[in-house]
Amino acid sequence: MSKPLRLIVLLGLVIIIGYFLKEAVFSDDAYLASIKKGRIEKNQSFKSSSSPLEEAERVTFDSLNYFPADRKFQVDADYEPLPKPDTIKIPMTTGNSEAYLRFAKAHFNLDGQRVGLTLFLKANAEDSTFFVPFTDRTNGSETYEGGRFMDIPKPAPGESIITLDFNKAYNPFCVFNYNYSCPIPPAENRLPIAVRAGEKSYAKK
Structure with a gap:
């Protein structure tokens, strides 16, 4: 050449x-x-009238606490719809329960481990978004002890990959106001790793 x-x-x-x-x-x-x-x-x-905060607290509210956004916590997972989705009762923080459909599983690698989460749909509701309550090893120290939530768009039929973005993990409203009733993440969604992404604990003033 x-x-x-x-x-x-x-x-x-x-x-x-x-x-x-x-x-x-x-x-x-x-x-x-x-x-x-x-x-x-x-x-x-959170400063507006639609905030879960009490009116007096909204006046002094500045901002929520977050982990720095990190692209490694946006993960592609193997998406496996359950052949026979079943309905379960998820306990609420106020002692009652709500019906959710166990619709699919997502398996992925994070923090050097292969882990999975169950993806839920609200029973008897038209919803194109999965509800994903989960706990991890930051709960009770860096994040709310009761776990956090994610909302994940439901993929099109035939898709085998779904994206989970833990940078968008958020606290339930009962963290900010005890008048709210919030789902308690089921045992199958207890991650054995620390997910340092998304919303941190909220300290009431």
Whole structure:
């Protein structure tokens, strides 16, 4: 291969590599910006009349506490709809229970371990979003002792992969106001790892 031709090939490789690096960097920047935007909007909503906070507390509310957003906590999981979804009663913090449909399983790698979560739908309701209550080893120290929730879009029929974004994990409303009744994550959704992503504990003032 002649020297000019080698230079052209090398230049082409540099351009291609630079393009993919640029795409990766900007993609991450856009993702992190979207997480930041969502958190700002939620802080604003907590200052409004639709907030779960009592009126007196809304006046002094500044912001919720979060772990820094980290792309590694946005994971692709193997999606397995259950062949025969069953209805279970999930206990609530106020002592009653609510019916949920055990619809699917999601298995994924996180923190060097293979783990899984059950994906629920509210029974007798039209819903295109999975409800995913879970606990992990940060509960009671860095996060709310009762666990946290995620809302995950339901994939199209035939899909085998679903994305779980723990950066969007959030506290139930009963953390902020004891008048709310919140589902208690079932035993099958107790993760044996520390998930340092999403919303942290909330300290009442």
